Amino acid sequence: xxxxxxxxxxTAWNLSxxxxxxxxxxxxxxxxxxxxxxxxxxxxxxxHHAKYASYVVKGVLEEARQKGVDASDIDAISFSQGPxxxxxxxxxxxxxxxxxxxxxxxxxxxxxxxxxxxxxxWKTPATDPVTLYVSxxxxxxxxxxxxxxxxxxxxxxxxxxxxxxxxxRSAGLGHPxxxxxxxxxxxxxxxxxxxxxxxxxxxxxxxxxxxxxxxxKDHSMEDVCYSFQETAFAMVVEVTERALAHTEKNEVLLAxxxxxxxxxxxxxxxxxxxRGANFYVPEKRFMGDNGAMIAYLGLLMYDSGNVIxxxxxxxxxxxxxxxxDVTWIPRDFEKGRHS
Amino acid sequence: MNxxxxxxxxxxxxxxxxxxxxxxxxxxxxxxxxxxxxxxxKAEARIISDARRAGVPTPIIYDIENSTIKMQYIDGIxxxxxxxxxxxxxxxxxxxxxxxxxxxxxxxxxxxLILFNDKxxxxxxxxxxxxxxxxxxxxxxxxxxxxxxxxxxxxxxLIEAFCRGYRKEFEQADEVLExxxxxxxxxxxx
Numbered sequence: 360x361x362x363x364x365x366x367x368x369x370t371a372w373n374l375s376x377x378x379x380x381x382x383x384x385x386x387x388x389x390x391x392x393x394x395x396x397x398x399x400x401x402x403x404x405x406x407h408h409a410k411y412a413s414y415v416v417k418g419v420l421e422e423a424r425q426k427g428v429d430a431s432d433i434d435a436i437s438f439s440q441g442p443x444x445x446x447x448x449x450x451x452x453x454x455x456x457x458x459x460x461x462x463x464x465x466x467x468x469x470x471x472x473x474x475x476x477x478x479x480x481w482k483t484p485a486t487d488p489v490t491l492y493v494s495x496x497x498x499x500x501x502x503x504x505x506x507x508x509x510x511x512x513x514x515x516x517x518x519x520x521x522x523x524x525x526x527x528r529s530a531g532l533g534h535p536x537x538x539x540x541x542x543x544x545x546x547x548x549x550x551x552x553x554x555x556x557x558x559x560x561x562x563x564x565x566x567x568x569x570x571x572x573x574x575x576k577d578h579s580m581e582d583v584c585y586s587f588q589e590t591a592f593a594m595v596v597e598v599t600e601r602a603l604a605h606t607e608k609n610e611v612l613l614a615x616x617x618x619x620x621x622x623x624x625x626x627x628x629x630x631x632x633x634r635g636a637n638f639y640v641p642e643k644r645f646m647g648d649n650g651a652m653i654a655y656l657g658l659l660m661y662d663s664g665n666v667i668x669x670x671x672x673x674x675x676x677x678x679x680x681x682x683x684d685v686t687w688i689p690r691d692f693e694k695g696r697h698s
Numbered sequence: 699m700n701x702x703x704x705x706x707x708x709x710x711x712x713x714x715x716x717x718x719x720x721x722x723x724x725x726x727x728x729x730x731x732x733x734x735x736x737x738x739x740k741a742e743a744r745i746i747s748d749a750r751r752a753g754v755p756t757p758i759i760y761d762i763e764n765s766t767i768k769m770q771y772i773d774g775i776x777x778x779x780x781x782x783x784x785x786x787x788x789x790x791x792x793x794x795x796x797x798x799x800x801x802x803x804x805x806x807x808x809x810x811l812i813l814f815n816d817k818x819x820x821x822x823x824x825x826x827x828x829x830x831x832x833x834x835x836x837x838x839x840x841x842x843x844x845x846x847x848x849x850x851x852x853x854x855x856l857i858e859a860f861c862r863g864y865r866k867e868f869e870q871a872d873e874v875l876e877x878x879x880x881x882x883x884x885x886x887x888x
Binding site for chain 1: 704705706723724725726727728729730731733734804825827837
């Protein structure tokens with residue numbers, strides 16, 4: 360694999376551009392949309408991205424130039440094509456198209472979820488993991504099998520991070536909710552029963568979030584936060600373990616912003632140790648949304664001929680990871696493995 | 699004798715009795731862990747009995763204790779080794795009866811269908827639940843078709859035969875089988 364790719368992420372709150380080659384991240388410049396109150400306002404997030412697009416792109420090109428990589432060295436432009444907030448995706452796609460045309464290089468449309476998986480495979484020793492991807496909007500368990508990343512389980516309603524945020528807003532904790540819930544949970548003394556909803560391999564968090572809010576009437580913030588975390592994390596760890604058993608793989612990779620939670624990591628670590636599997640967590644900068652992961656999957660796709668024309672570069676807010684033809688993993692990758 | 703253990707339970711056979719025990723997970727908070735194991739054990743036993751009442755041969759439940767079920771050991775041959783069109787049509791009838799009773803199996807494979815005393819038994823209701831939606835039923839049938847495809851050469855004939863049996867006993871069969879095609883296109887539940 361060879362090449363240099365500039366990638367732009369901007370599916371939600373973080374606008375981030377990065378330049379990578381096969382060896383490492385050469386440069387990365389980000390600017391986050393920070394709502395004055397509450398959660399992400401899609402239109403305001405998109406306006407933020409429009410306002411700062413040239414700043415991050417110029418910044419990343421300048422940073423790369425200082426390291427000896429010029430704009431003329433860039434082989435392709437990649438961007439988050441989805442899933443994400445429509446207005447944000449369109450803004451970022453417009454910037455990517457303009458860059459591709461002006462530099463006269465191919466355009467690569469990247470699935471945001473798969474970028475999380477691939478940056479984890481790049482930056483940890485994981486080679487063929489079951490990935491638990493938990494963020495604000497997404498909660499999925501993914502694994503590669505026969506030319507595609509299959510979704511083994513996913514949320515039927517809202518993402519885990521979003522469930523935390525909804526609860527936090529009702530509880531007056533501010534946004535994002537996860538870190539504050541984690542703090543309160545540390546000083547809990549009781550577990551309160553809350554709805555545990557795993558349907559086959561799928562998850563549901565919306566009722567859990569509502570029940571946690573209702574529980575605040577009779578219980579302390581500490582106990583509710585603790586019980587919410589314990590219940591929600593047990594659900595995702597269970598589905599991850601089932602996917603491990605089903606696929607007979609022996610690695611687990613954690614991805615997404617909720618992966619910053621220490622208790623979630625601890626639970627996954629225990630589960631993996633007991634099953635004899637290896638557990639991998641990338642360093643923090645590659646866990647949440649970042650430009651480097653979009654640039655890196657862009658490089659993998661560019662290198663395997665997976666590029667698109669500007670005319671066919673529409674964004675897809677509901678872009679599923681299992682729609683993507685995985686051109687960058689050789690077909691004989693799963694040697695000896697079947698079923 | 700130890701049989702294949704899943705992610706959730708360990709199973710063994712003792713003196714013709716099949717014992718399934720949901721094991722404790724140390725990553726889980728203790729009270730939550732106990733609650734989940736107990737609730738699921740109870741629910742599984744109830745679904746096994748309800749399915750039999752609906753006409754689907756299932757193991758007889760002998761005893762339930764905390765997170766352990768003792769039941770009849772169905773010492774037959776898994777359908778994945780012997781399936782043909784005739785048997786596939788019979789499976790269609792059984793799944794129709796199960797779905798009509800509001801039960802979704804959740805893990806329908808030809809390993810969980812056992813030929814015993816000339817009858818087809820359905821086993822392993824560990825992922826089963828009560829639901830009447832077209833989607834849940836569609837996923838159930840889709841999972842079964844996937845095992846046909848991955849392990850049997852004449853899977854198209856088997857699918858046709860299944861559909862014949864399924865339509866015979868279930869009014870909403872067409873709607874479900876239509877959804878199966880849609881689910882297939884989504885490429886999930888691999």
